[in-house]
Amino acid sequence: MSSVPRPLEEYKAADYKSDLKPIWCPGCGDFGVVQAIYRALSAVGRPPHEIAFVSGIGCSSRIPGYTTAYGFNSVHGRALPIAQGIKLANPGLLVLVAGGDGDGFSIGGGHVAHAIRRNVDLTYIVMDNQIYGLTKGQLSPTSARGARTVTSGFGSMEDPVNPLLYVLGYGAGFVAQGTPADMGALAAVIEEGIRFPGFAFINIQSPCVTYGEAHQQLKAHKTDMRSLASMQHDPADLMKAMDLAREYGRSLYTGVFYRNPQPGPTFESEARHRHETLRSSALPKEKILDLFLPH
C-alpha cells in the first residue's frame, strides 16, 4: 500500500488506487465516488504519502482503504474530530474526510458545525444514500418522510435533515453536490473542494443499489440532475445558494452551491501566527518548572 514519491506531474489516477478490493455491492454508487476521488487527487497532484484520508463507519467509510493515501477507517461518527487533530498536528498534509449520511448527520452530526466554524482546511465528502446500507436497510437521517425501511415498516414519521442547508447555515465556505451519474462534474467539484482554502463540503448522491428505491438510482439521476452552472447560479450568492439548497430531496442540483469569495482565515493559519508570536517567550523545556517559582 506504499507509494514511492515522485515529481508532482507524474501522479496518475491509478497511483491513488490501492490493492484492496472494495466490498461494495456491484453497482454501488461509491464505486463512482472513489474513481472521482482518484481523478481529483491526480489533478491536485499531491503524493499519496502527504494525504491523510479519514472516515467513520458505514459502507462509504471503507473508502480510505481503497486509496494509497494514509488512511484512517475510524469509529462511527468521529471522522471529523480525528481529521481536525491530524490537520492541526501537521497542517502540511492534505486531509480528506469521507462518510455516509448516518455517520455525518446522525451519530456524528454534532461535530459538523464545529469543524465548519473552526474552518479547518478539510474536504468533507458525504456519500448520501438516504439509507443505512451496511446494517441492511434501516432509516437514515436523510430518509424521506414516509420512507418504508426495516425500522419504519409503516413509513417514516420524521422529516429528513437537509445536509446542504445545514452546512450553509453553519457557515461553510464551500458547499457543492455531485453524483456519480456525471463523473466529470463529480471529479471537478471534489478537486475544487480540495483546492478551496478552508472547510469544504461535498454532498454526493451515491445510490444504494441494494436498499435504495428506483428513483434514487444512477439511471434516474441521469435524467433528473440539473447543473447549477447551467442555471446561471452565482456561487458567491449565499442567499440564492440557500434557496436552492431548500430543494434538497426534491431536485437534484449538481455543482457548487456556494463558494465564499473572501474565505476567512483557517484555524491552522491562526495557529501558525500564534506560534510565531509566542515562540520567543518559551522557557527551555528543562526549566519548565520555573513557571512554578513562587512570586
Next chain:
Amino acid sequence: MGSSLIIGMAGAGGDGIVSAGESLITAIALDGYHGIMTKSFGSQIRGGESSCRLRISPRPVLHPGGTLDVAVALNWEDFLRFGAELTVGGHTVVIYESKTGVAPDQIPLAGVRPAEAVPVPITDMAKEFAGTDRAKNTVVLGLLVGWFGIARESLLAGIRKKFAKKGTDLVASNERAFSGGIEYAAAHPLRSDLRIDPPEPGASAKLLTDGNDMCGAAALFAGCEFMSGYPITPSTEIMQFLSREMWRYGGTVLQAEDEIAGIGAVVGASFAGKKAMTATSGPGMSLKTEILGLATIAELPLVCVNVQRGGPSTGIPTKSEQADLFQAAFSAHGDVVRPVLAPVSVADTFGVTVEAFNIAEEFQTPVIVLSDQEIAQRKETVDPIDTSRFHLVERRRPSEVELESYVRFRITESGISPISHPGMPLGNYLASGIEHNEKGAPTASGEVHSRMNEKRLRKIEPLKRRRDLFVREGDAAAPFALVSWGSVAGVAREALDIAGREGLRLKLLVPKLLYPVAEEVYRDFFASVRRGFVVEQSHQGQLYRVLRMFLEVPRGIEPFCKSGSNPITPAEIVEKVRGVALALQRERGQHLQPQE
C-alpha cells in the same frame, strides 16, 4: 514546638480568605517551608462563602492533615458551613471576629471545647489601620505572623508586591493593617504554644503549584504537542494551563465541542505523529471510552488524564474519590489491557505524567493517568525537581530498510511494530478500528484476530516488571502491611510513620502502576504479610478487588475504604492497625514491644 501547623480559615465572599491563604503559602514556600493548601467554596459558583486550609511544616507534608491547630472564623455562619473541611478539636486555637458578639465559652461548635477561643476586633482593626474593612484578611495575616512566627518578611514583601499595582496608598494601608495584626498578637499572647520549627538552615525556596498545572508542565516537558479536551471539573485547569503555555512550544490546544471530539482529535494528532493528550473527569471518561478502544486497536499512543471526582454520573464534582479504577482498567469492549498510572502528590504528578507519555509511546497504547481532585486542585510546595533525571521515550519509527517493505502491524518479538505517520514516504498504511491483518487490511478472520490480540496484549507484558513504578516503605519483613494509591497514599505514609513511632512493625506498598497488575511485585511484597489493609477512597475498595482478580491476596488483607468526600486520616488508619496488630500479637503469642 510542633512538627506542623494546620490553619483553617473561613469567611464570606469578598473577605479575601482564599487570597490570604495564597499569600501565606507563597510566603512559606519562599522561606523554604513545606506546605499544602486546599480551598473550598460554598454552593454558589462565585461570590459565596469560601474557606481554605493550610498545613505548614519544616518537614515534608504528605497530605492536608485532619483537625485544625488554628481556626479563623470571620463569621460563624460561614465557618460552620465548612464543618467537614474545618474540624475543630480539643487542641485547636479558635480566632474569631469579636463583632460576632459570641462569648469565648459560647462558640457554636457543638460538643467541642477548643484549647482557647480568642475574639479579635478584626473588622475594627481593618477600619482603624487601613480605613476599610476590606483589609480584614491582611489583619488576619498579621495575627498569624504575630502568634505563630511564620514568614513575616516574605509576607510583608508579598503584600507590598500585591498592592503595588493598586497604588502607594493601598500598600501603606495594608502594611499598617499587617503590622496592626502583629502588634495585637504581641499584646495578647496565647496560652497555647503552636509555634513550629523554622525551615532547615539553608532550605531553598520551594516551587508552588497544584496537580493540574504540574500535569500540564510535565506534558510539555515530555514533548506533548497537542492537547484537546472539554471543560469539566476538576480537570479543566490542565487545558487552561496548556492553552497558555503550549503555543509557545509550537503545540496546539483545541477546546473541543465535546469529550468525544476531544479524544478524537488527540487520536488524529497521534496518528499524524505527535505526542498528544486529553484530560477529563468521570463523566468525560465514560464518553471517551469508545475512542480509547480505537486507540488500542489502531495502536496509537496517547495520554488520557482522569482527575477523579465523586461518582457515578455527576456525583460530587468538587470532591475527591478513587472510584474510577474499574472504569480505567475495564471500560473497554474486546480484549484490552490499557495501562493505568496514578500519582500520589503534586510533585509526583510530574514524574507520573512523563512516565505515562513514555509508556504510551513505547507500547503504542493509550495510557490513563488517574489523578484525583485532592491532588489536582491543592496547592503544594514542591522541592526543585532535577528534570535531567527523566529520560523521554519516542515511538519506534520504521528504518529506511523497514520502509522498503513496510508492514505497519508487523508481528515482532516484542509485539511492538515500527510506526510511520502521514508525510513519511513509503510508510502509507490504513489505520482502523476494524480488525486488520499485519498490513492493515480489514479482516474478519478468527485466526488473524487471535494473532493480533496476542500481539497487542503481549507487548504490554514488560510493564508488569517495572518495579520502579512501586514505592515500598517500612520494615520489609513486617507481618503487617498497608497498600494505598493516589492522594490517599500520603495519608497511609503518615500513618506508617506514626505506627512506626509506636513500635508497630509495618510496611507500605504504593503502586503508581495500577493496571496491568504487576503480580510479581505484589507477591513479593505480600510474602511476609499476615494482616493488612488496602486503603483507598471508594465505597467498594476497587484496588483491593482488582488485586484479588489477579493474585492470591493473603486472607488477612482487608479493604479499608470510604466513599469520596469522607476524609481518611492517619489517626484512624493507625487505630485500625493497632487493633489488628493486637489480634495478630495474640495469634502469634508474640510481644510487640515499643522500640527503644
